Amino acid sequence: MLTPKQYNLLMFINKTLKETGCCPSFDEMKDALGLKSKSGIHALIDALVERNFLKKLPHKARALEVVRLPKLKPSSIIAEEKLKEEALASSTVELPLYGKIAAGTPIEAIANESEKVSVPLNMIHGGEYYALTIEGDSMIGAGIMNGDTVIIKKTNVAHNGDIVVALVDDCEATLKQIKKDGPEVLLIPKNEAYETRRLPASRVKIQGILSSLIRTYH
Amino acid sequence: MLTPKQYNLLMFINKTLKETGCCPSFDEMKDALGLKSKSGIHALIDALVERNFLKKLPHKARALEVVRLPKLKPSSIIAEEKLKEEALASSTVELPLYGKIAAGTPIEAIANESEKVSVPLNMIHGGEYYALTIEGDSMIGAGIMNGDTVIIKKTNVAHNGDIVVALVDDCEATLKQIKKDGPEVLLIPKNEAYETRRLPASRVKIQGILSSLIRTYH
DNA sequence: AAAAAAAGAACTAAACTAGAACAAAAATCA
DNA sequence: TGATTTTTGTTCTAGTTTAGTTCTTTTTTT
Numbered sequence: 081m082l083t084p085k086q087y088n089l090l091m092f093i094n095k096t097l098k099e100t101g102c103c104p105s106f107d108e109m110k111d112a113l114g115l116k117s118k119s120g121i122h123a124l125i126d127a128l129v130e131r132n133f134l135k136k137l138p139h140k141a142r143a144l145e146v147v148r149l150p151k152l153k154p155s156s157i158i159a160e161e162k163l164k165e166e167a168l169a170s171s172t173v174e175l176p177l178y179g180k181i182a183a184g185t186p187i188e189a190i191a192n193e194s195e196k197v198s199v200p201l202n203m204i205h206g207g208e209y210y211a212l213t214i215e216g217d218s219m220i221g222a223g224i225m226n227g228d229t230v231i232i233k234k235t236n237v238a239h240n241g242d243i244v245v246a247l248v249d250d251c252e253a254t255l256k257q258i259k260k261d262g263p264e265v266l267l268i269p270k271n272e273a274y275e276t277r278r279l280p281a282s283r284v285k286i287q288g289i290l291s292s293l294i295r296t297y298h
Numbered sequence: 299m300l301t302p303k304q305y306n307l308l309m310f311i312n313k314t315l316k317e318t319g320c321c322p323s324f325d326e327m328k329d330a331l332g333l334k335s336k337s338g339i340h341a342l343i344d345a346l347v348e349r350n351f352l353k354k355l356p357h358k359a360r361a362l363e364v365v366r367l368p369k370l371k372p373s374s375i376i377a378e379e380k381l382k383e384e385a386l387a388s389s390t391v392e393l394p395l396y397g398k399i400a401a402g403t404p405i406e407a408i409a410n411e412s413e414k415v416s417v418p419l420n421m422i423h424g425g426e427y428y429a430l431t432i433e434g435d436s437m438i439g440a441g442i443m444n445g446d447t448v449i450i451k452k453t454n455v456a457h458n459g460d461i462v463v464a465l466v467d468d469c470e471a472t473l474k475q476i477k478k479d480g481p482e483v484l485l486i487p488k489n490e491a492y493e494t495r496r497l498p499a500s501r502v503k504i505q506g507i508l509s510s511l512i513r514t515y516h
Numbered sequence: 517a518a519a520a521a522a523a524g525a526a527c528t529a530a531a532c533t534a535g536a537a538c539a540a541a542a543a544t545c546a
Numbered sequence: 547t548g549a550t551t552t553t554t555g556t557t558c559t560a561g562t563t564t565a566g567t568t569c570t571t572t573t574t575t576t
Contacts, residue, residue, distance in 0.1 A: 085521090097299065097368065098369070098370055098371040099370065099371055099376055100302075100305075101300065101305045101309075101368040101370055102299070102300040102301060102302050102304070102305040102368075103299050103300060103301075105564080105565060105566085106565065106566065106567095107564090107565075115521095115522070115523080116522075116523055116524085117522060117523040117524060117525090118523095118565090118566085119522075119523070119524080119525095119567085119568080119569090120521070120522055120523080121566095122566080122567070122568085123521085137349075138566090138567095139528090139529065139530075139566065139567080140529095140530070140531095140565095140566085141301055141529090141530055141531060141564075141565050141566070142299070142300065142301045142302075142531095142565080143299060143349070144299065145299050198418040199418060200416040200417060200418055203512075203514060220441065222443075223438065223441045223442065223443035223446070223513070224441065225440075225441035228441070243515070289515075290515050291514070291515055291516070292512065292513055292514045292515060293511070293512070293513040293514075293515075294421075294510065294511070294512055294513075295441065295510055295511040295512075296421060296509070296510045296511075297461070297507075297508050297509055297510060297511075298509075301531070301532090301564095301565095303531080303532070304531095323553075323554060323555085324554065324555060324556095325553085325554075333532090333533070333534085334533075334534060334535085335533065335534045335535060335536090336554090336555085337533080337534075337535080337536095337556085337557080337558085338531090338532060338533060338534080339555095340555080340556070340557085341531075341532075342531090342532090345531085356555085356556090357539090357540060357541075357554095357555065357556080358540095358541075358554095358555085359540090359541060359542065359553075359554050359555070360554080
């Protein structure tokens with residue numbers, strides 16, 4: 081019934097009429113549709129008048145009236161709205177920033193929910209996540225630098241080779257690569273200046289595995 | 299249907315009519331709209347009568363009647379819609395993923411706008427951005443690993459020490475730290491297995507500086 | 517290559533502002 | 547009640563700004 085441009089213009093006119101009580105000018109409509117010249121608006125309005133969606137007083141300023149609204153939307157508009165909804169749904173998630181890791185304190189203790197990090201939803205795939213700020217250079221060999229923000233997926237199981245948040249003796253949390261060795265666990269830093277720690281599995285709790293990393297320069 | 303002035307006047311008339319029970323005079327209306335002459339009020343009232351919002355007894359004092367008011371959307375609904383729009387606006391940005399860097403081809407040549415990366419809006423601060431996938435390990439010392447996604451801010455100026463996308467001889471693009479040395483430019487990899495290149499400034503074009511980095515595990 | 521959409525510019529008309537002069541209505545008062 | 551004053555509405559003129567119309571050219575699309 082209507083072209084997408086006609087539909088958008090009609091909706092814009094209707095919206096400004098309802099919101100401000102007064103009719104938009106040709107220039108305002110031109111801006112709303114992202115056009116650089118208002119001559120095109122003329123044609124669109126004529127088409128809308130012809131199709132009996134608008135009434136206008138010719139040669140009067142801001143003298144348009146919406147007669148009716150279409151029951152059907154142009155299919156491209158429907159597609160666009162779907163995209164927008166998806167964008168809204170899939171936009172970002174606000175994750176709690178639990179503080180700095182490798183600082184020797186368990187994560188829950190630091191938990192300060194006030195700070196948040198926003199992360200694109202496509203970095204998140206089911207489950208619960210939180211963020212940490214990296215302190216120190218013990219994982220520099222894995223490209224994890226001092227000051228980086230890491231996104232951690234909450235879990236208490238990990239596979240060999242995963243980089244995990246490990247809580248040792250319920251008091252010291254660090255980000256390390258994990259390797260299971262029978263009844264013991266290896267926490268492997270990725271920096272030759274640090275030594276691998278070998279601990280009985282009972283002393284180590286996994287608080288999550290590394291899911292992604294965000295770094296901002298400057 | 300109405301111009302802003304007409305709308306304001308109509309609302310003022312309606313308001314004083316409801317509040318005081320009697321119609322404002324031309325001078326009162328003139329003052330209410332901040333005009334210095336009441337002749338303009340006349341024209342506005344004529345327009346409102348013509349559009350059937352007012353009725354008047356000519357040559358009678360304070361003899362206006364409001365016929366109807368433009369129907370507005372409740373402001374609560376407007377506020378809600380604004381919130382949604384803002385949420386949408388502040389969510390993520392879709393940046394073009396221009397391909398892999400350190401592959402020896404200029405970025406524009408690879409440019410394939412179909413691939414996109416979504417990035418939280420707070421990573422972006424004015425200017426134009428694009429994304430690249432890192433190939434190779436020449437910047438591993440700076441925590442930039444093979445497969446990482448880097449967000450680049452378009453610019454052709456950089457300061458010493460910045461990590462930039464440098465185009466050499468219009469054909470080879472790499473991500474390196476830059477240092478200016480008189481008429482020459484140093485492109486410094488962050489990996490001892492690679493050597494710093496020293497080139498005349500004329501052969502090097504900066505295509506952007508590193509703004510942030512995103513890495514996904516698994 | 518033809519048709520449609522958009523841009524641009526030029527033109528015309530309407531909207532707005534201001535000031536003043538005047539006429540009609542309303543209020544006041546003898 | 548009738549005369550007088552005050553308030554209020556009407557009508558000009560004139561200039562400025564804003565807005566609508568129309569036309570030609572350019573760009574995009576098919």
